[in-house]
Amino acid sequence: MRINLQTGFQWLILLSGVAVLAYVVLVLEEMPRSGEVQGVSEALFQPGDRATIPADSGAGRVQALPHDWSQTDPGLQAGWYRMTLRLDQAPDSAPDRQWAVYLPTVHMNAAVYLNGELLGHGGRLTDPVARNWNRPLYLLIPGGLLQSGDNRLDVRIKTDVSGNGYLSPVFVGAADALTPFYEARLFVKMTLKQFITLGMMVAGIFMAVLWLYRRSDPVYGWFALTLLLWAIHNVTLITVNLPLPSRVWDWLRFTSVLWFVIAALVFVKRFLGQRTPLLERSLYSVGLLASLALALAEPPWLYVLGERVTDSATFVIGVLVVGYMVREQLRRHNVEVFLIMMAMFLVAGLGGYDILVVNHVIDPQHGHLLLYGAPIFMLSFAAILLERFIQALTEAETLNRDLGARVEERSEQLVRNYERLHMLERQRVLVEERERIMRDMHDGIGGQLVSTLALIESGETDTHAVSKAVRRALDDLRLMIDSLEEVEGDLLAVLGAWRQRVEPYLVSAGLHMDWRVQELPRLADFGPHKALQVMRILQEAVANIIKHAAADAVTVETRLEPGPDGAERVWVAVRDNGRGLCTGGVSQVPGRGLYNMRRRARAIGAALEVEDIGGGTRVVLWLPLPRPD
């Protein structure tokens, strides 16, 4: 058995509820018996609706009080009582010794006359008649009205089709002696009920708001609905002066209690974490049908339906609710459930009492008691629901903390992974770059050195040829070094570097360089390899010019030109003003050099054209531009 704050709280609620109930019953049972007070428990009763005091005669039958009309005169809606009050001497007429008449229970309204003078009444006497079901009547007697000897007290009782007449014994005495009884009864039957109803409304709204923020948890919504429906039902019971026609009011009174019990059942099912769709749907149907039937039924059928049928349905559903709790308790043997079950027994007992009162089985002088069970019901469940809510919050907090730690751990892992990937990527780039450099060296300086070595080892001591071969190797090495410069796709920077290398050769060959480059867009993916290939192609072109063209000027041009497909490409041309291709014949086109130039162009996705331009040769290199995204 788990003893904690929450079950302790539940015990407290249950015991306080029982204590309050005991207090209520005690107050309701207690009637004035002091010597100063005269209790009247016998009257002459004259049924019938009459606006004025019946003629002064011994008419009517002798009737003991309390008098419940449902037992003697069912269907009667109005009547007069005449009581005789014998005083040995007239009471003191001093203001602080005033006397009063006290009627603990009157259904539904009364007007009280003393010696033919109207003392007062409990509200409207015409439809809708004021309903003093819960309100005791207390009327002060003006000084001098009471005489020594016989005094005549006439009480007119008025009711309507919604309820039977009832009159408890009547008390006459000093106001000082009667007030405590009246006030205690008024407090218990009116003020306390108003407080409880207000509390239920506030709690219901609170729970409804909670539910609005947590739609996924319908238990709060059903609890709110239960409380609010119950509160509405209470309002229909404790209101004295009806704001609506009695028929509409009573429809609300009957339907609210029915829907309250239906909501309570669904709530309890949700609370226990159960779902019985079939049962719930049939309950909704019963509720709707009953609401409709009650709306259509004319009085007195409205009351027959409301009091017999609806109350029976309410009773059955109430028993079901309690039954579910009992079953749950039998299954789980849980203190929490046990305490709730006890609370429900209490509430169900009070409800049963009320049904018996409404159906005239029990004397109605104490009024409805179900309402006193509401705080027990409400607080028992609210304690658990709030505890669940707080637990959920705490869990969420813990979860958040854990989650924070896990996210941190995860991001650290990500950082580590990233670093590892970054390192692998760097290694990959290094390997690729190493391979590229080896490829480029193999393609250029390597081959040249091997060829030079062969030349030297052949035994011919042509120092000029050797020097030229070494120089070519050196030049290629310089181009490689230049190609390593980071140019960010700027082709002109590459061309500029190349020009610096080729210029001394042109000068010594007596060639003039005409530099006609134009600004170009940056080339995408233009790294050292491509830069080197471009420089080698141009180098080869210039070498050819020096060797074969017999020219005196070399022009280097760049611009943007649309290619065959219409897309713009970079156009790089090296042209001379020499012999051209045709005059010298095909043999002038250096086969191997041209083959190498084409191969290099293809390797970097470029195209190469060699053409005779009439008085010169032009080598054009087409480089692709990045596609505009």
Add this chain to the structure above:
Amino acid sequence: MIRYSVLLIEDDAHTRARLARVVGAHPQLHVSAAVGSCAAAREAMARATTDVMLVDLGLPDGSGIDLIEEGRRAAKPVEAMVITVFGDERHVLSAIEAGASGYLLKDGDSGYIGESIMQMLAGGSPISAPIARHLLQRFRPPASVTDESDIAACGLTQREQEVLELVAKGFSYADIAGLLSMSVHTVTTHVKSIYRKLAVRSRGAAVYEAVQLGLIKLQK
């Protein structure tokens, strides 16, 4: 006809002999000494006046950079040119920062080497496209600076900037003179001025770093 004395400092004997021959072939130049170490070079400078030193940066007993500095600070400053195999930007820039006026390729023929030295003595400074590109980057003002005068304060004038941009695209001094409507002499003056700024900047940076490191104490 004035003949300029050239001090040649190169540790490889074959290259040294070849360069001495090539330089000496020019009618206005004569090689006063051809040495292979820093110590020998200092001796030679002390012994006779030198107009130009051609210096390799990597010497067995020290760096050519120091020799350039010493020559620059001598009573009669010695113009310096760096001799390099590749003319690659790392070598050349550090030489210019040390105060050299240019560089020569070690395998250059007599025409090229003689002309380059004479051009330098006439106030010209050779500069290659990759080096121009590099200088542009080095003098580039911080991205936050957009004001005209602030850009000037960062180093280069508008004209110098333009000259460098054209050099980086491969245009010769003559091309640039034509494009910017100025004389070739003005273009070379601009380049020379850029060189000086680079040297000053690097010395300034060196002093600043030295102060930061506590190597130099500034008098208040």
